[in-house]
Structures are given as structure tokens and as C-alpha cells.
Amino acid sequence: MAPLASGKTRPVRLADIAKAAGVSHGTASNVFARPEIVREEVRERVKAAAEAMGYGGPDPKGRLLRAGKVNAIGVATAEPLSYFFDDPFARVMMASISQACDATGAGISLVSAANSEQLAWNIQSALVDGFIVFCIDGGSKLVELARERKLPFVALDLDSDDDEAVAAIGVDNIAGAGLAARHLTELGHRRFAVLALPVADSGFGPTTQEQVEKAFYSGTRDRLRGYFAELSRVDIDVSRVPIYETVNDEESVWAGLDHIFAGAETPTAILAMSDRIALHALDWLRQHDITVPGDVSIVGFDGVPEGAVSKPPLTTIVQPIAEMGRLAVKAILENDGSPTSRQLLPVELVVRASSGPSST
Amino acid sequence: MAPLASGKTRPVRLADIAKAAGVSHGTASNVFARPEIVREEVRERVKAAAEAMGYGGPDPKGRLLRAGKVNAIGVATAEPLSYFFDDPFARVMMASISQACDATGAGISLVSAANSEQLAWNIQSALVDGFIVFCIDGGSKLVELARERKLPFVALDLDSDDDEAVAAIGVDNIAGAGLAARHLTELGHRRFAVLALPVADSGFGPTTQEQVEKAFYSGTRDRLRGYFAELSRVDIDVSRVPIYETVNDEESVWAGLDHIFAGAETPTAILAMSDRIALHALDWLRQHDITVPGDVSIVGFDGVPEGAVSKPPLTTIVQPIAEMGRLAVKAILENDGSPTSRQLLPVELVVRASSGPSST
């Protein structure tokens, strides 16, 4: 309004330049959206006006509302945002999600927050066409939140017992864990220990089968079920297998190993519920001069690339991470109202050098 | 329209539930945006109506238009999207950007595309309040595109010679490179080779100082200038120092070393323009039984975390990556119209085990 309004940033709208160029806003819109249908002379005039007035092209905010489609998918997690760039599993998954997005021209919005109140708000107000939810932690709440948006969404790694109605892509944790355990029993191992993923939000420490059965996170529960089903099958008394709940970081894993190896009967085989746990364990073992796989064998879970180059390379259960990412994106983008139902992908045992015959 | 429209997804608007609850749309809006100002009874009625009609809360698309602010910043690069998750430098940078965003409650949109036409479109239509542009590659074009949006934006690692008017955060490449070279000359090295970052879009291969001076990427140019200024200072004939242009990946680095070590006069010191290059070089050297730092010393550039745990740990020039991320986010979010001008951050030489006294 005031003539000296040059300090204000860009109050210039499409309508303004339309007026300046002496055309209707409809025509002005066409100049940008479908230049070929407007006469060259007019087009030039409008473009010149735009240039002169410092107009940066149609504001997507306006277009968006009309079009209804954002053309971006949101990836949500309850972890801090930097999780996407720190965690190996997340990184591989994100790389494959982003490839799928690149291929279809969709954008990616990272959704997360420092506290759960803000998380809710961020999910409610994320400008996306759908969500991919990382259920690593606080899964149920996230799923609940995402569901409330009434947008297509798919949960990654949300497992069996949860609400049937939510679309989910996961792997067969029970079968995978079974594979890992069987591999070790076939190598002759009888004394096991389990390094578990989080069971509840309660930190880390020794835990029990009963606790895990009540676990908040079904992935943790299912993997334990898989392990124990297989161990029981070959008559190992699972009630004597120590289970240590970690929070998937170095500190808790090392504490777990301190605990496990403090016992009288030390294990010859360790079942780690994630590669990250297994890799931290490898460090601890090396530092304690326990050879792998000479003294102790260890099998991870996930199949992150770091496992292939660790010392020794990690025997693990590899998830088809890339495939999962692709499917998730596809599920969101092609969603036509009917929710894709839950999909369970197969996993594969990859034997590398961290497992060998039992020495006892 | 048709009574059997249940297949259609969510044509239910705030106005619909307002009508259903028998209140005005203004009141309905308040129920969600400022529940405390609407009488409890009415509030419950509206919420019930919303629930009954399957309303997922106010659509951010609408809110957005009104509010004008997206509350998200876009991070753009000309690399494929997965670059953000693959490249160590990008990852550290993104982690710090995302921390800064978490702290202020802003979201992050990743902007990229398979081809440059789509890139332009993606940048034009990204729903963001500003851009952080990774100028690793195709920098100028990206900056141009971003500038056209007339949104606040800051370029990362865009250097000296470029347009003065664009806000940029970078490090002092010349000084950093000088530090690296000086460290090696002080250790007695006289025979150098340079593994360069991309000079142009043309692939990899041996190159020359003249070529690099004309480099598309000022970071590459400035680092070489820094190296050579220092080498010249101690009377090393830089015209005889081989420069090999890589594309920052294993293949090109290995090809470069094949080339460099095929010559008659092999170097005792390698200046690598990135840690990623240096780490790949370390692998090559190990495979060729060339000891580091016994036979050859190598100094990287960037300061990525992998450098601290490589074998041997990498001597490098560390950039204040976290600080850069923080500053970039701050520049966007606090931008009040006046563009923050260019900022050059200091770098630091961190001596680890990949450099030692010259053996000759």
C-alpha cells in the first residue's frame, strides 16, 4: 500500500502481473502453465511484466490447493530427524525409498520431532500425499497419528499382532530368526545368549522371555520367538538362555556383553537382533580378546552394508531392504483408496565369517 | 454426488462438518485451531460430527495458503536423492541440518531429480520457506533455479568467484588446502600427487593446472590453488605434480592411482581433495602393499567421521560441518528479507596416522 513498501518481500501475485500486462489472470496463468496456447506477443508481454515486477513464478502454495496433490511422500519416525542419516538400516532404506521417488518424480519430506507433542503436530500438518512410517520405536503411536490423517500410509516393520487394518510391509521375523538360530545349532552350538532390541521404552538391562512376550515392539518379540522356537526344537533349554535388552547402541550392547560374559557359563553363540548390535558386539569381543568365530559365533539381523566389511564380516539375516522401500513408495503413490494390505517379505541367511563350528 | 460415492477418498471438508454440526465454518475452524475459545458443548458436538464423517482434521493444504508459511526448508542438490544417504559428507551435513531443524520445529524436504528438466520443476514447485543448496555438482544451475524462486536460500560450499549477491556458507578452501600441503612439506615430502574432485562434468582422468583453473567447480579450483601456493612457496615445481581428476568414487580414484603409480617418479605424498577420495585411496594402497604412512602419506579434506576409524586413521582438513548446517538453517529461518551474505568458516588440520615423515 505505502509507496515505500520495497522492504516487504514479494507481495506480488499472479493477478498483479496480469493487471500490469493488461490481461486477465486466466491468461497470465496459462503463460506459465501452458505457454503454448497463448499467443506469442501476449506471452512475451506477460513474461516481461513478471520479470519487471520480480515475480518468481506461480507460487506452489496456490497451485497446490487447487491441484489437491502435493506430489511428495512423508517419511515419519519417532526418532530424531538425524536418525535418517545416522542409522545404517534407515540409510539403506531411505536410499531405496529415494530411488523409487526419484523414478516417479515424487519428493520426500522427513517428518519427526524433538518431543511427541510436536510430532503429532508435524504429522498433522505435513504436506504430503501419504506416509511411510518407520516403526522402529514408538510405532503404535505413530501409526495412530498417521492413520488419523486419513492419508494412504504404510508401516515398515510393524508386525503380526498389530491392527490388521493397517497396511504394512515387513519381513518374516520369526522365520528369519529361526534361520539364524538353526544356522548356529547346525554348527554345533548349544550355549546361547541373545542381544535383544528394545522391549519397552524403559532403557536397557537383562530381561526374560516373559517380558519380551509382552514387548511393545513386535519385531523384538517375533525375533525372540523365532530364536527360541528353533532352539527348543533341538532341545536347548531356552529358560537358561540369557536375554539382554539393548537400545541398539554401543553403550547398551557393551553393558550387555559385560553382563553375559560375567556369568559362569559363557555362551559360544550370540544371537543379535540387529546388525548394529552385532557390530558393536564384534568391537567388544575384539577388545576382550575373544576371537570370532573361534571362541564365539555371532549372527546379526538386517543385512546392512557395513556387515559385509566388518572384521570379521558378519553372518546375518538379510532383509530385502531395497525391495521394501520400493514397495512402500509404490503402495503410497499408486494407492487409489483401497489400502494395500500387509505384506511379509522373505529374508535370507547370508553366511560370512562371524559364525563357525562350536569349539566346545 | 452419487449416493454410492464411498469409493472416493475424503471429499469431506471443514465446511461439511460445520454444517453437520449446525455451526458456522468459523466456529468449526476454532474447534481445531483454538479449542479453548469454543464452548465445551459445541466443541464436543463438532468433534463428534467430525468423527462420524471421518474427517481427518484440518487439511494443511488449506491452512498453508492462508498462513503463507510452510515451516519447512528444502535441501536441494543436483545429485540423485540417494546422495543424501550415501555420501559421508552429505550425511554429516544433513544430520546437523536436521538437528537444527528439529530444534526449531521445521521440517525438511529433500529436493532433487533424475534429470535436470525435472529438477527445475521440482525446485519451482517445492513447498518450502527457503532452500539450502548443495553445490557439490551443477552448483551454478541450482543456484540460478533457487534464486528464481525468490525465496531465501543459502548455498553450501559455493566459492569465491561466484556471484557476490548470493548468500553462501563455505569454508576457506584455499587456506585449508594450504594447511594440508604445508603439513606434508614440513614432514619433508617433495614428490606430490593430487587426487582432485570433479573439474567439469566430463568424467575422470589426468588433468592439468590450467584445466583446473577453468574448473566449473570453484571448490576444486580453490583447493588446488591452496595446494600449489604452498608447494610453490617451498620451491616445488608444481608443473610436475600430477593431478588426476576423479568423480569422488572408488573406480575413478583407483584409476587415478593406477595412473599415478605407473609413472617413473612415484609420489611420497598424496593430496586428496576429499576424505572419500582419500579413503578409497587407502584401500588401493593397502591392496598394492604400499604402506601408509611408511611409503606414502596422504591427507584428505572434509573431516567425515569415517576418517577417524579408517586404517590408518586419516589425517585431514576438517570442516566445521555441524556449524555450517546450523548456520544455514538459521540463515533461512531467521531471514527477514535481507540476505545473509557469504560467510567463510575456518578449517582445521587434524593430524592422524595417514601422514608421516618422508622416507626419501
Add this chain to the structure above:
DNA sequence: ACGTATTGTTGAATCGATCCAAAGCCACGT
């Protein structure tokens, strides 16, 4: 000269919310 394409342009309607000035309602004091 007059209908008929062809091509370009207009202006109203729409997308889904938020904001705000004005009005309604109710109780209270005088």
C-alpha cells in the same frame, strides 16, 4: 455476405482452510 471453424482470451467458480470485525446473548448494576 454469411455461416463455420479455429484460435485466443475472459471472468467466475473452486480448492480448504484462517482471521476478524461485528453481532448475539446473558447477567449484572443502577
Add this chain to the structure above:
DNA sequence: ACGTGGCTTTGGATCGATTCAACAATACGT
């Protein structure tokens, strides 16, 4: 009976574009 003030609620204006049916202008065939 009437003014005052505190809550609520209302309805119109607005954000910035796109879309589309209708209209204007020009060229073409007969």
C-alpha cells in the same frame, strides 16, 4: 428499562493459484 462488559458465534474476506464454459476475433469456404 437500559447501559455495560464478558463470552461465543457468525459470515464475509482472504490466501494464490487453476480450470472451464462461454465468448470474441480472425480466417476460410461457398
